[in-house]
Every structure is written in structure tokens, then in C-alpha cells.
Amino acid sequence: xxxxxxxxxxxxxxxxxxxxxxxxxxxxxxxxxxxxxxxxxxxxxxxxxxxxxxxxxxxxxxxxxxxxxxxxxxxxxxxxxxxxxxxxxxxxxxxxxxxxxxxxxxxxxxxxxxxxxxxxxxxxxxxxxxxxxxxxxxxxxxxxxxxxxxxxxxxxxxxxxxxxxxxxxxxxxxxxxxxxxxxxxxxxxxxxxxxxxxxxxxxxxxxxxxxxxxxxxxxxxxxxxxxxxxxxxxxxxxxxxxxxxxxxxxxxxxxxxxxxxxxxxxxxxxxxxxxxxxxxxxxxxxxxxxxxxxxxxxxxxxxxxxxxxxxxxxxxxxxxxxxxxxxxxxxxxxxxxxxxxxxxxxxxxxxxxxx
Numbered sequence: 001x002x003x004x005x006x007x008x009x010x011x012x013x014x015x016x017x018x019x020x021x022x023x024x025x026x027x028x029x030x031x032x033x034x035x036x037x038x039x040x041x042x043x044x045x046x047x048x049x050x051x052x053x054x055x056x057x058x059x060x061x062x063x064x065x066x067x068x069x070x071x072x073x074x075x076x077x078x079x080x081x082x083x084x085x086x087x088x089x090x091x092x093x094x095x096x097x098x099x100x101x102x103x104x105x106x107x108x109x110x111x112x113x114x115x116x117x118x119x120x121x122x123x124x125x126x127x128x129x130x131x132x133x134x135x136x137x138x139x140x141x142x143x144x145x146x147x148x149x150x151x152x153x154x155x156x157x158x159x160x161x162x163x164x165x166x167x168x169x170x171x172x173x174x175x176x177x178x179x180x181x182x183x184x185x186x187x188x189x190x191x192x193x194x195x196x197x198x199x200x201x202x203x204x205x206x207x208x209x210x211x212x213x214x215x216x217x218x219x220x221x222x223x224x225x226x227x228x229x230x231x232x233x234x235x236x237x238x239x240x241x242x243x244x245x246x247x248x249x250x251x252x253x254x255x256x257x258x259x260x261x262x263x264x265x266x267x268x269x270x271x272x273x274x275x276x277x278x279x280x281x282x283x284x285x286x287x288x289x290x291x292x293x294x295x296x297x298x299x300x301x302x303x304x305x306x307x308x309x310x311x312x313x314x315x316x317x318x319x320x321x322x323x324x325x326x327x328x329x330x331x332x333x334x335x336x337x338x339x340x341x342x343x344x345x346x347x348x349x350x351x352x353x354x355x
Contacts, residue, residue, distance in 0.1 A: 007313050008306060009090070011064025013038060016080065018049035021072030022154060022179075030284035031069040034305060038067070041302040050080065058087060065309060066091040068281055073153060076281040077103040090316030092308050094280040098255035102278040106152040106184050108254060112275055117250055119275040120265070125149070125173045125183035136166035136173075139185055146188035151179040162188060191268035194233055196247040197261050197282070197293040199304070200311050203244040204293035208233035229289070231296045243273055250275050258311040261290055 015038070017031020018024055031047055038045045048057055050070050058066075066089050070080060076093075078100035084091045094102065101107055109119045121143055129135045140147065149172035151159040159179045161172035169185070176183040197204040208230035235243065247262035261282040265274045282290045294304040 007310050008043070009064035009309065009313060012044045012046060012061065013309065014048045014058065014061055014063035014066045014089075015045055015069055016048050016050050016054075016066055016075075017069045018051050019070040019072065019074045020051050021070075021074055022159075023071035023075075024051070026283060026285065027069060027071045027075065030071065030288070033284050033301075034067055034069050037302045038305055041306070050074065055083070055087075058089065063089060065089070065312065067305070067309060067312075068092050069284060071281055071283065073103075076279075077153065090312050092312040093258045094254075094256040094260065095315075098257065099280050101254045102256060102260070102280045103153050105150060105277050106182060108250075108277060109184075109275075111253060112250055115253055117246065117253070117275055118272055120187045120189055122184055122186040125176070125185055127177065130170070130173065136169045140166050140169060143185060143187045146190065148186045148188050149173055149176050150184045150186060151176050151181040152184050153181050154179055189265035189267050189274050191266045194235075194243060194264045194266060194273075195261055195289050195293075196244060196264065197259070197290040198248060198251050198256075199259050199290075199294070199299075199307055203248055204290075205231060205296045206233040206235060206240060206243055207231050207289055207293055208235075229292060231292055239271075246273050246275065251278055254278055256280055257315060259290070259308045 015031050015035045017027050017034075019027055021027075028049075035045055035047045046061060046063070048054070048061070066084050068075060068080060068091055070076065074080060076099055078096040078098075081091060081094070081096045081099050085096065093099070101111065106122075106124065109122060112119050123139060123142065126135075145164060147163055147169065149159075149161045149163060149169065154160070159176045161168075161175065163169045163172050173183055173185070193209040194206050195209065196206045210228040210230065211226075233240070243264065247264065250262055251260055256278060259282075261279040263276040263279070265276060266272070267274065282288065284291065291301050291304060294301070299307070
């Protein structure tokens with residue numbers, strides 16, 4: 001039987017990009033790539049910079065769908081998703097709560113730890129304790145001689161440092177604090193890095209990342225052409241399946257839907273995989289990993305975008321049905337274990353009534 005054609009919006013698609021976060025420039029590049037591909041595919045699209053008067057602009061355009069290409073704060077932290085839901089505009093990707101959880105690296109790790117998923121050991125930087133000169137020595141003793149310092153809600157490795165001593169840790173924590181967020185100190189896993197793109201209910205082939213830099217930082221992601229991406233990653237089939245299962249479980253645990261990307265380290269000594277973070281609005285530039293993984297499965301960029309849009313349209317339809325009836329729509333493709341609400345309906349906060 002032939003696969004069903006994706007349900008696409010009957011009207012214009014607003015490609016939301018830009019914003020005001022640290023990742024604005026990358027977001028503009030992602031948005032431009034999405035806009036060009038969808039326009040070339042014959043869809044009615046318009047680019048919208050969310051740094052401008054977004055509510056008025058959306059009210060004027062009245063789009064049938066919003067493709068979110070805004071990275072970082074104000075784009076993938078739940079605020080933009082909440083606005084679109086208030087305006088009843090279907091959109092791509094995860095809902096409000098899932099976006100907020102995934103954006104917060106600390107709370108993601110706490111949730112994963114709570115259900116037994118592997119993620120590197122960590123602690124939260126305490127500025128009050130840091131006045132004690134021995135604080136940084138104690139932290140290095142606790143977590144090891146290689147640690148990452150991360151603002152918990154930044155993307156593209158902004159504010160992130162790899163440090164090897166107590167003095168470096170103090171400098172890195174002070175620098176990360178300037179982002180105005182909680183700062184997390186995380187044990188650095190020594191070994192290869194992998195990323196797994198998720199599209200709907202399936203994982204795309206994993207990608208191995210090799211960089212000559214200390215870690216996969218901003219320059220390695222967007223500037224340095226020497227970064228190598230291995231597609232396929234070269235994992236043994238059993239390890240590939242184990243990695244995909246871990247990533248999909250982590251993605252689902254946060255309530256994510258539609259599409260995303262999960263970043264993972266593998267310990268060179270034990271072979272264990274460790275979750276780093278879920279990206280709910282991954283990059284869509286010419287360096288980006290989700291389009292790369294899709295191509296490995298024979299899915300071209302425009303078709304990838306259409307699949308993401310179709311998932312968003314389905315989510316919106318399910319949400320509307322739930323709000324009206326409190327039941328699970330007949331078009332739902334998967335149920336959440338334990339009750340009858342569909343996965344995509346986790347965007348709403350209605351009751352968990354049985355179908």
C-alpha cells in the first residue's frame with residue numbers, strides 16, 4: 001500500500017526566524033534556508049522576523065501554519081509556542097511544556113535521572129559558596145579533571161567552556177554567569193560524540209562528530225570546515241539500536257513531538273552512552289545535522305520540511321479535538337502509555353479522559 005500523502009496547510013506558511021537571543025544570526029540562516037526550500041517546492045511562504053512586532057505581523061498575515069526556525073530563548077523555550085497556541089496558529093515541533101523542559105539542560109537531566117536514563121554527573125554552580133577559595137577545588141575533585149561549564153538555557157554552545165583546573169573553572173563560571181542564567185558544571189565524558197535526529201516516531205541514522213577542537217563548540221558547528229560528520233556513524237548495528245532507543249526515550253520523556261535532535265557522548269572506556277541535551281528547534285543551515293541525517297535515508301530537504309509541517313498540522317487537529325471532547329481523536333497514530341491521550345495532545349492541559 002502506498003504511503004499516505006502528508007496533510008499540508010491550505011494557506012500560507014509563516015517561517016518564523018531571527019528573534020533576539022544569542023543565536024539570532026544562525027536562526028536567520030536557518031529560516032532563510034527553510035523559506036527558500038518551501039518556496040521552491042511551490043508552497044506559499046513568508047519570512048517573519050520575531051524580533052519585530054510579531055503579534056501584529058501574525059494578525060495581519062493570518063498564516064495557516066507557522067514553521068518555527070527561531071533558536072534559543074524566545075524561540076524554543078515555550079514562549080513562542082504559547083503565543084501561537086493563543087492565536088490558534090498550528091506550528092512545527094514540540095509544545096509549550098516540552099519546549100521549556102528541553103531548553104533547560106538542568107531540568108532535562110533531573111527528569112532523565114529520575115527515570116533511570118544515563119547522563120553525565122553534574123552540579124549547579126553556587127555563587128555564594130564560590131566565595132570560598134576551596135569551592136572550585138572541591139568541585140573538580142567531585143566531577144573529575146575535565147568538566148564542562150554551561151549556562152543551562154543557551155544553545156549553539158554559547159557561554160560553554162571545557163576546563164581542566166580549578167582556576168579555569170572559576171573563570172569559566174564567572175563568564176557563564178554573564179548570560180544571566182543558572183550555571184551547570186558537568187563531568188566531561190571522554191569519547192566520541194553522536195547526534196540522533198528524530199522525525200515523528202522514528203529515529204534517523206546517527207551521526208558521528210569529529211572535531212579537532214576541544215569540543216563541538218560554536219566554531220566547530222558553524223565556521224570550521226574541518227569538522228567531520230560521519231553518516232552513517234560507523235556504530236555496530238546493536239549499538240546503533242541501543243543509541244536510538246536511548247534518544248527516543250529521552251525525547252519522549254520530555255514530551256517532545258514532531259521533530260528534534262538528541263546529542264549524546266559515548267564513554268571510550270565503558271562504551272556507555274550519556275545524554276547531553278534535546279534540541280527542539282535544531283539548525284537548518286548548510287552545516288546542520290538533521291538535514292544531513294535525512295539525506296542519509298533518501299529524504300531531501302523539502303520533503304523533510306513537509307514531514308515536519310504535516311506532523312504539526314496533525315498535532316493541531318488532535319489538540320482541537322481534545323479541547324472540544326476530552327477524548328483521543330481517531331486520527332491519532334500513537335497513545336501515551338497509561339492513558340488514552342495521544343502524544344501530540346500533550347500540548348494541551350485538558351483532562352486525561354478515556355477515549
